[in-house]
Amino acid sequence: MVTPTATATIRRVVVNALDDVVFETVPRPEPAAGEARVRTTVVGVCGSDLHAACGRHPFIDLPYRPGHEAVGVVEAVGAGVDEAWVGRRVALEPNLACGQCTQCRAGRYNICRDLLVFGCQTPGALGDSFTVATDRLVPVPDDMDDTHAILIEPLATPVHTVRRAVDLVGDLTDRAVVVIGAGPIGLFALLAARHAGARVVVADLLASKRARAERLGAVGTFDPSADGAVEHALTLLGGPAAVVIDCVSREGSVAQAVDLVDKGGAVMIVGVAEGPTTVPLNLIQDRELALVGNLMYVRSDFDAAIALLRSGTVPVEEIVSARYDLDHAAEAFTASADPENVKVLITAGDPR
Secondary structure: OOOOOOOOEEEEEEEEEOOEEEEEEEEOOOOOOOEEEEEEEEEEEOHHHHHHHOOOOOOOOOOEOOOOEEEEEEEEEOOOOOHHHOOOEEEEOOEEOOOOOHHHHOOOHHHOOOOEEEOOOEOOOOEOEEEEEHHHEEEOOOOOOHHHHOOHHHHHHHHHHHHHHHHHHOOOOOOEEEEEOOOHHHHHHHHHHHHOOOEEEEEOOOHHHHHHHHHOOOOEEEOOOOOOHHHHHHHHHOOOEEEEEEOOOOHHHHHHHHHHEEEEEEEEEOOOOOOOOOOOHHHHHHOOOEEEEOOOOOHHHHHHHHHHHHOOOOOHHHHEEEEEEHHHHHHHHHHHOOOOOOEEEEEOOOOO
């Protein structure tokens, strides 16, 4: 338990635009019943953060207070919370669900009817500290450093996607999968699909990103804008793919995904489209394709991501491309716009 200190304050980042990332000073948050206050150690800058800062995210309004990929140390707890939480290193699971709607009761709280995301529609973790319900905190294993732990959240989404793809098309062992987009989520999708046994081909516009995908185990890569891209990809695959994971989600990428997937296959939409997108419904119907949206994850996906990170399957040095301290949060957001960067981290306090 803690006694609120009226004069204590913290810094918190506010994003007004990509070139207008500032600090505000607010009273130090005190944990309510069922909550913990967490001292932030590391925050990841997500592609959603970049889209929001550029005013292009359909579900995040400016200004906003970021920080949904976060790791920290519990420093205080509210009423009804076991004091044993204090001092624990934790990762944030940021989906805030009602717990009462049909989807929540079915265990699919990632698509809660009233879903909010901590650090997207509510003030986030990018600052000195934050408060959140303890059921949104996951203890970090002692053998995992903060650089690995900060990747749990973004890895959990592709883990969720690959799990659902297996449910749709069956075992992926030695089957072909295409990942469109080799940003952080695309690379994690590559790793998750490989972990499921798939042979993975990756598409990206940038040669440097295609090279990174090959270093991470892609059996081939291609430039989706090149003439004959689909034919080249099908040659690399040895035929149509069982699953295509679209981490770009634009009209062209969806159409290309439909051209690449086998009859009866699945196109998994992971990227957040900026607005309505035309899709080739005639081909989806005729080929009996599953066109499937994928949003975030549930706790079992989070746990699977932790296991994958602990297994050594994820080469952090290929994913984490830039680090900034909290004082330079504005520079971190600018760096996230550089297409050569993969994952930009912001550190606060003393990360382990």
